[in-house]
Amino acid sequence: MSRRTGMRIASILVLIASWWVAAWFTPPEVLPGPFVIGKTMVRILLEAGPEGNSAYFHIGITLLRILVTFGAAMLAGVGLGLAMGLYKTVEYSLLSIIPLLLTMPTILMVFLAVVWFGFSEVGSMVAVVAVVTPFVTVNVAEGTKAMDKSLVDMAKSFKANKKMLLRSVYIPQLMPYLMSAFRYAFGMTWKIVALAETFGLKFGIGYMFFFWFEQFDMEQVLAWILLFVILMLIIEYGVIARFERQAFAWRKSFSMAG
Amino acid sequence: MAATVVEVKNLTKKFPAPGGGQEFVVLDSVSLDVKEGEFASLVGPSGCGKSTLLNVIAGIEKQSSGDLTVHPAAASTDGVIHVGYVFQSPRLLNWLTVEENVKFALEAQAIPREEWQGRVSKYLEMVGLAGQEPNYPLNLSGGMQQRVAITRALAIEPDILLMDEPFSHLDEITARKMRMDLMEILERAKTTILFVTHDLREAVYLSDNVYMMSTKPARIFKHVHVDLERPRKPEDPRLFDMEKDLVQEFFAVLEKQSV
Numbered sequence: 001m002s003r004r005t006g007m008r009i010a011s012i013l014v015l016i017a018s019w020w021v022a023a024w025f026t027p028p029e030v031l032p033g034p035f036v037i038g039k040t041m042v043r044i045l046l047e048a049g050p051e052g053n054s055a056y057f058h059i060g061i062t063l064l065r066i067l068v069t070f071g072a073a074m075l076a077g078v079g080l081g082l083a084m085g086l087y088k089t090v091e092y093s094l095l096s097i098i099p100l101l102l103t104m105p106t107i108l109m110v111f112l113a114v115v116w117f118g119f120s121e122v123g124s125m126v127a128v129v130a131v132v133t134p135f136v137t138v139n140v141a142e143g144t145k146a147m148d149k150s151l152v153d154m155a156k157s158f159k160a161n162k163k164m165l166l167r168s169v170y171i172p173q174l175m176p177y178l179m180s181a182f183r184y185a186f187g188m189t190w191k192i193v194a195l196a197e198t199f200g201l202k203f204g205i206g207y208m209f210f211f212w213f214e215q216f217d218m219e220q221v222l223a224w225i226l227l228f229v230i231l232m233l234i235i236e237y238g239v240i241a242r243f244e245r246q247a248f249a250w251r252k253s254f255s256m257a258g
Numbered sequence: 259m260a261a262t263v264v265e266v267k268n269l270t271k272k273f274p275a276p277g278g279g280q281e282f283v284v285l286d287s288v289s290l291d292v293k294e295g296e297f298a299s300l301v302g303p304s305g306c307g308k309s310t311l312l313n314v315i316a317g318i319e320k321q322s323s324g325d326l327t328v329h330p331a332a333a334s335t336d337g338v339i340h341v342g343y344v345f346q347s348p349r350l351l352n353w354l355t356v357e358e359n360v361k362f363a364l365e366a367q368a369i370p371r372e373e374w375q376g377r378v379s380k381y382l383e384m385v386g387l388a389g390q391e392p393n394y395p396l397n398l399s400g401g402m403q404q405r406v407a408i409t410r411a412l413a414i415e416p417d418i419l420l421m422d423e424p425f426s427h428l429d430e431i432t433a434r435k436m437r438m439d440l441m442e443i444l445e446r447a448k449t450t451i452l453f454v455t456h457d458l459r460e461a462v463y464l465s466d467n468v469y470m471m472s473t474k475p476a477r478i479f480k481h482v483h484v485d486l487e488r489p490r491k492p493e494d495p496r497l498f499d500m501e502k503d504l505v506q507e508f509f510a511v512l513e514k515q516s517v
Contacts, residue, residue, distance in 0.1 A: 150345070150347070150349055151349055151351065153313075153318050153349075154343070154345065154349040155362075155366065156316075156317070156318050157313075157316040157317065157318050157341065157343040158343070158362070158363045158366040158367060158410075158414070159317070159366050159367060160362070160365075160366035161366070164362070164365065164366055168351055168354065168362055169351065172351070172353040175353075250352055250353045250354075250394045250396065251352075251396065
């Protein structure tokens with residue numbers, strides 16, 4: 001085991017131990033211990049939940065909401081960002097609006113979306129798009145402007161068509177910017193979706209936080225929160241990070257460097 | 259008498275001045291012909307529009323006036339004009355392997371897919387990079403990267419190969435080796451070349467014809483035929499003499515300008 005993995009595991013163990021100690025001094029209805037929560041998590045995953053819906057149903061709904069709103073926000077951001085980087089007119093017209101949206105506190109954005117669209121799928125999507133899209137747009141626009149023009153000239157001198165340019169020259173150069181936008185967008189999306197679910201949407205993981213919170217069942221609330229965090233970590237480090245490593249393999253293989 | 263491949267006649271290129279003032283003339287009525295199988299060099303001080311001429315021939319930029327014709331070489335099989343370009347820096351796509359970089363040019367030039375593999379192996383072997391196909395450019399030294407760029411340009415079997423100071427970013431030892439190898443490669447590939455440099459010694463060593471350019475006006479003021487048998491040796495005293503004479507000519511022109 002490398003020193004790095006060793007330290008990582010140790011820090012998690014320390015965290016669980018501190019939790020266990022804290023739970024020792026706290027009434028169980030306020031802070032249940034780690035072992036009880038672990039058992040509750042297993043029970044949630046194995047047994048049918050309240051209202052006849054299993055945990056997988058709620059997890060599925062939440063993932064679907066994240067996927068759809070995230071997709072919409074990314075698509076809008078990448079499109080606007082490319083347009084902004086390539087065309088001065090678009091850049092100048094968006095330049096005054098974007099900082100406005102970027103400065104707006106996230107929680108206020110969600111609040112406004114709720115006031116205008118109610119606690120609905122549309123409301124949460126509007127909130128996500130309003131918060132995430134400006135950030136993605138700025139990132140992609142930066143990337144578009146930072147592209148190496150000399151490579152475009154090279155491709156043109158060999159008469160590469162638009163499709164080849166996009167596939168082999170533009171997109172690979174945009175990848176670092178796309179990935180950082182992607183990570184941020186994903187993180188923001190799941191936080192907003194969880195918020196919307198907790199305070200208004202029917203079904204989903206956030207809905208379960210609130211359901212159990214109303215029943216003063218801290219065991220269930222904490223178990224659901226932990227499940228949610230673990231799920232997002234798996235997506236973040238298992239899926240996104242793996243994809244990133246593959247996409248940037250050409251950068252890190254300095255095995256034969258001269 | 260070999261056929262003419264590139265015909266440039268009274269070509270002028272102007273750029274608008276940044277402040278909106280008088281236009282900036284980078285090429286002022288330039289004419290030159292490159293014959294099939296010839297190695298022609300364009301020599302001049304920095305900023306005299308040498309690279310712009312190559313860009314116009316490659317179709318990256320458009321001339322303001324004058325004529326440019328590129329004829330397919332007699333050896334051409336498909337009748338399509340292929341222009342190969344080797345730039346000052348390698349300009350490789352770092353996210354593609356050596357092989358994929360060469361194939362990028364082949365695909366862009368619509369070379370039939372069944373010829374790709376054969377051409378990749380043949381020209382990588384020719385430049386001394388056999389076996390480097392699966393490597394990424396960032397794993398290669400600067401000299402090797404430039405060899406990949408040369409392979410990319412040779413693999414499309416160009417009617418005219420444009421080279422823009424291809425060795426100026428390399429250390430002198432590597433550059434010297436590359437020049438010698440280039441001579442050998444051309445012996446085998448029989449390519450027509452228009453080579454841009456500011457290094458007179460490099461120009462006389464490599465070329466059959468040297469065209470000398472001045473800055474203001476941006477014109478070719480002299481054409482010299484280098485009548486030395488090949489293979490040439492870089493240490494050949496006749497090359498030194500020729501370089502010396504040409505340097506004097508440049509100074510004469512510069513002095514006239516400064517008055």
